[in-house]
Amino acid sequence: MKRRPLVLIAGWAHTEDALHPVASALHAAAYDIKVKSIWQLLDQMEKATRQGCSPNACRPAWGEDLAPRGACKENPGLSCYANALKQILQKQDDPCVVVGWSAGAIVGLEVACETPGSLKGLVLIGATPKFCAEERYPWGVAARNVRAMIMQVRKEPRAVLGRFFQDVSWPAVESESCLNEKVNAACHIGIEHLVHGLEYLRKMDLRDRLKGIEIPILIIHGKKDRIVPWQAGAWLNRSLPNSRIIIHEGVGHDIPERQAVVLASQIRKFLENRC
Numbered sequence: 001m002k003r004r005p006l007v008l009i010a011g012w013a014h015t016e017d018a019l020h021p022v023a024s025a026l027h028a029a030a031y032d033i034k035v036k037s038i039w040q041l042l043d044q045m046e047k048a049t050r051q052g053c054s055p056n057a058c059r060p061a062w063g064e065d066l067a068p069r070g071a072c073k074e075n076p077g078l079s080c081y082a083n084a085l086k087q088i089l090q091k092q093d094d095p096c097v098v099v100g101w102s103a104g105a106i107v108g109l110e111v112a113c114e115t116p117g118s119l120k121g122l123v124l125i126g127a128t129p130k131f132c133a134e135e136r137y138p139w140g141v142a143a144r145n146v147r148a149m150i151m152q153v154r155k156e157p158r159a160v161l162g163r164f165f166q167d168v169s170w171p172a173v174e175s176e177s178c179l180n181e182k183v184n185a186a187c188h189i190g191i192e193h194l195v196h197g198l199e200y201l202r203k204m205d206l207r208d209r210l211k212g213i214e215i216p217i218l219i220i221h222g223k224k225d226r227i228v229p230w231q232a233g234a235w236l237n238r239s240l241p242n243s244r245i246i247i248h249e250g251v252g253h254d255i256p257e258r259q260a261v262v263l264a265s266q267i268r269k270f271l272e273n274r275c
Contacts, residue, residue, distance in 0.1 A: 003032040010037040011102025025264030041084035095120040113209040121275035128232035129206040139232040216274040217243040222251035
């Protein structure tokens with residue numbers, strides 16, 4: 001029996017290890033799973049540029065030189081992250097399902113907006129079409145806070161990342177050793193990759209591009225999410241023509257780490273019934 005392809009994408013400041021518990025639970029259902037993080041997607045595009053082997057490759061600009069929405073200079077319709085994901089999908093024999101968490105969900109949603117035919121379905125965990133809040137969309141982080149975070153992560157990365165991971169795990173409380181392990185892994189990603197990801201989150205806005213997405217989509221959100229309010233997931237569900245939403249009561253942003261087995265079961269049911 002041919003295994004069904006799945007691509008799992010972890011979000012900002014996380015390595016692919018954050019989604020390995022979910023991947024492990026899904027493997028029992030005979031899926032062909034690739035696990036990535038957004039920084040690996042960016043690294044993939046950088047390497048392709050250096051090797052000169054990709055027509056869509058881009059060299060990301062940092063800080064104030066960042067192209068609009070983190071776009072690739074040779075393919076401005078997509079960000080570097082989405083271009084890298086698109087390349088992964090193009091190597092699959094059949095359209096596959098992308099499971100994205102947080103910033104990884106935004107990347108998956110971006111690909112669905114631009115090239116919906118490359119996807120069979122989409123699972124969005126802790127997702128939003130626009131990370132920063134504004135008057136017409138209050139379910140996000142103030143843009144000034146993200147700009148401040150960009151400056152602070154250059155100066156005091158461990159302090160910024162420590163606060164971030166505490167908010168990710170809330171209402172649960174991580175042990176100091178667990179927090180240190182996550183901070184160390186995030187620092188290993190590299191400051192410029194972290195800055196680039198924050199710039200992407202600050203500028204990306206997919207709200208006006210959702211109506212044409214007809215693939216089945218499952219939205220999963222924690223009711224206690226401090227990173228992306230659950231109302232953002234509810235807004236997505238109202239705006240997408242072929243979606244359903246599951247709200248996890250008493251859980252925050254770290255559903256893949258906190259409830260991996262339950263999450264895998266919900267994803268498997270979605271794949272069997274909708275994809």
